[in-house]
Amino acid sequence: MQHTLQFAQQCDAEDPLKHFREEFLLPKDTQGNNLIYLCGNSLGLQPKLTQEYIQQELNDWAKHGVEGHTDAENPWLPYHEFLTETMASIVGAKPSEVVMMNTLTTNLHLMMVSFYQPTPSKYKIIVESDAFPSDKYAVESQLKFHGFDPSDGLILWKPRAGEDLCRFEDLEQIMAEQGDQVALLMIGSTNYYSGQHFPLKKITELGHKYGCKVGFDLAHGAGNIEPKLHETGADFAVWCSYKYLNSGPGSLGGCFVHERHANNDKLNRFTGWWGHNKETRFNMRHEFDALQGAEGWQLSNPPILSMAAIRASLAVFADAGFNKLRKKSIKLTGYLEFLLHDLENDAINIITPSNPEERGCQLSIQLKSANKETHTKLTKTGVISDWREPDVIRVAPAPLYNSFEDVFEFVQRLKKVL
Structure with a gap:
């Protein structure tokens, strides 16, 4: 050089x-x-594609009104499905494991409803010490919701004195000492402050060894590194799309749920009608029947204009590889x-x-x-x-x-x- x-x-x-x-x-x-x-x-x-993609939906809204759900050039009812394959390839998942919905912290809470399952003796959550503040606020509030004191229930994986980066062997030590009390490892895949990308597969295997659920925040990972989520084996992951994925300020987030949880009806979840069986969703009188895979965690019909911006960006990613x-x-x-x-x-x-x-x-x-x-x-x-x-x-x-x-x-x- x-x-x-x-x-x-x-x-x-x-x-x-x-x-x-x-x-x-x-x-x-x-x-x-x-x-x-x-x-x-x-x-x-x-x-540059973003304006064109959004304008198409504005045109179809003007032309079709509510019929745009079925008659738009890109019908709105299945619109989120247009994003799935490319998004799944970027995060290294199967299409059934990925859905674009809500925003990052909302998705994190939804995932913790399902995958943070505390007991009186196994309730602690591990995050990296300098996690993005929203993640820390979210896990603290989940601990409080379940009746635990964050000062006791939240474990911080810290760099050593005089160092800036977290060492995996220190996380191993934490688990060796407290793993029987830990319910969830919730780690930012790539730390927003230091830029350190953590070894996702090793963290997942470590957590599962102690019977913990493992999730990752890919806000600074999706579109930046190759997380290989399915291979990693994490239980869940969440991310935003407006950073490296170029979808515009405050745009929708994404969610990964490993396929081994796809049909687990024993998991708690907060539900909404967009996660219901597509065949009977509009009947309005059926009991909730969760879609298989990540789609089953959807709540509401999605904002099409935001998804159009995501679709435009993903088209560029797909072209580049x-x-x-x-x-x-x-x-x-x-x-x-x-x-x-x-x-x-x-x-x-x-x-x-x-x-x-x-x-x-x-x-x-x-x-x-x-x-x-x-x-x-x-x-x-x-x-x-x-x-x-x-x-x-x-x-x-x-x-x-x-x-x-x-x-x-x-x-x-x-x-x-x-």
């Missing part, structure tokens, strides 16, 4: 996926120049890491693992003795990244629309700011 603009441009010229950048709307400054957008870990960019995107991502983030190390600046510390198998595209850059003003100055140079207290800039070169030149220019501007 070389620390030159020419090398970055050569990498872009040789990139077989480079044309997908043209499939997205890139933010611009007041002079009309493209900003360097490295914030797909918070909100992905808009695919997720395995190819992951290969590019490893190269792109590796180049970013090389350039940052090449600066030889003691103020910079990358807290994300250096092993590509232990991270996605995000690098979390710790700036020693810096504050948010440093990030503000970087933003004024035309870079969109994000700041996380107390001293970290998160940078995520997304392989669908970011280039090697983006990465090179970012490091040049960071160098000037520092």
Whole structure:
């Protein structure tokens, strides 16, 4: 690798996926120049297809009214099914194990209704210590709902003193000491702050060894890493679609339920009519008859305009091929890491693992003795990244629309700011 603009441009010229950048709307400054957008870990960019896909549903709504449920070009009744196959391939699941519905934390609560089954002696929940706050709030509220004190029932898997990353052997130690009291491991697959990607299969096997249910939050994993959920064997997983999946702010989330639970009528669940047998759903007078697989956890008829945006994004993913995107991502983030190390600046510390198998595209850059003003100055140079207290800039070169030149220019501007 070389620390030159020419090398970055050569990498872009040789990139077989480079044309997908043209499939997205890139933010611009007041002079009309493209900003360097490295914030797909918070909100992905808009695919150009999105307006077309949403407009189609608006047109069909205007043309057909309620009959659009059956007569629209893409009928609304089965619309969520149009998303399933591509979404399942991205998260490594069988189509029957995946459904797009609700939003992430809603889905997490629904999954815990089914898979958090505490007893007086086996009730504790493990999360990573710096889990995304919404996950922590959700599991704390579930503990309280079941009558347990979170100060006792919530176990935090922490990095060791002076370290930034969680060690698997420390989770093993927690389970060795308290596994007979643990009911659920609920881990973020890729930590939002550090960018650390956890060993999902090993965590699942560890949890199941002690008779625990295991679930993952893929908010920073879906569309970023290859979670291989079916092979991993997790009981459930949840994710949002507006980060790496580029479906627009606040768009619908996704849910995975392993096929071994597909027909388990002994599981508790909160139910709604969209999870009912499709053949009798509109009869309105049948007792609840759950659909098989993940679809059976649906509650309400879905928001079609949001699903249209997801469908547009998934069309781009399907065209690119997720395995190819992951290969590019490893190269792109590796180049970013090389350039940052090449600066030889003691103020910079990358807290994300250096092993590509232990991270996605995000690098979390710790700036020693810096504050948010440093990030503000970087933003004024035309870079969109994000700041996380107390001293970290998160940078995520997304392989669908970011280039090697983006990465090179970012490091040049960071160098000037520092």
